[in-house]
Amino acid sequence: MGFKDDCTRAVRDIVKVDFNTRWGREVPTTDSIVQKDGAVWLTAAYLYADMADSTGMAENFESADAAKIIRAYLSAVTRVLKDRGGEIRSFDGDRVMAIFPGDDAADKAVDAGLRVNWVVDNIVHDELLSNNSYYQKYVETGWRVRHRTGVDLGTAFIVRAGVRGDNDLVSVGSTPNVAAKLSDYKGRGPTAITDYVYENLSYGNQYAKDSQSGDDEIKSMWSAANFVDIGGTWESVRTSTWWRSYT
Structure with missing residues (x-):
């Protein structure tokens, strides 16, 4: 059988076979979803953490130094996401995605995002200063490792896509x-969430004492909701400059 016939048969089978669908409470793995027809509905928070200004990094650093920056960033961020209960399911260049299941999914994802803010500024950046190339560019141009984090909460349809031996999970949905x-x-601010995420947060992830004010005044950690065109869909979005430290 030639390539055309083989590819046509594979696509035809995908189109004609109905999904064997179930609801899940845990984040599935490739082992827990049958490639032929398996599918899982999952209600969870999705978090994407993306290193900012990759173009500037490529222009400022040799490949080996750029690779060290990306590896340092992804290592630190991934450790935070796993530490706060996230299941890592995707890497794409300098971006990582984690899924947070459970009734407290919004709180776990936002807490992770706030801790990523601190880790990137206080561990990744500080440790990269020992790299001579990074240090020189930081002094000369002010370029430093930065990031942005996006969080949304809802239901996704998770399937396996690809071919035997080369496949992965794909989360489908808004x-x-x-x-x-x-x-x-x-x-x-580096953290952006939908208003639906905000509505599902506990008080401690909506408001906090502002120690920098000098009087420990309780303040909102988030901006007012603002309608934003996100990839052709209007979403009510809030952003934050706050962070949460590790001791």
């Missing part, structure tokens, strides 16, 4: 799509 687009949103 929730993962919006979260991915928010990681590119250039709002005020």
Whole structure:
């Protein structure tokens, strides 16, 4: 059988076979979804963390130094996401995606996002200063490793896509799509969430004491909701400059 016939048969089988669908409470793996017809509905928070200004990095650094920056960023961010209960399901260049299941999914994802803010500024950047090339560019141009994080909450349809031996999970639906687009949103502050995420947050992830004010005044951690065109869909979005530290 030639390539054309083989490819045609494979696509025809995909189109004609109905999904064997179930609802899940845990983030599925490739082992838990049958490639032929398996599918899982999952309600969860999706978080995308994306290193900002990759173009500037490519222009400023040799390949080996750029690779160290990306590896340092992804290593630190991935550790945060896993530490806060996220299941890593995708890497794309300098971007990583995690899924947070459960009734407290919004709180876990937002807490992770706020901790990513601190880790990137206080661990990744500080440790990269020991790299001579990074240090020189930081002093000369002010370029430093930065990031953006997008979070949305909702239901996704998860399937396996690809071919035998070369396949992975794919999350279909507006929730993962919006979260991915928010990681590119250039709002005020590195963390962007939909208003639906905000509505599902506990008080401690909506308001906090502002220690910098000198009087420990309780303040909102988030901007007012603003309608934004996110990839052709209007979403009510909030952003934050706040961070949460590790001790």
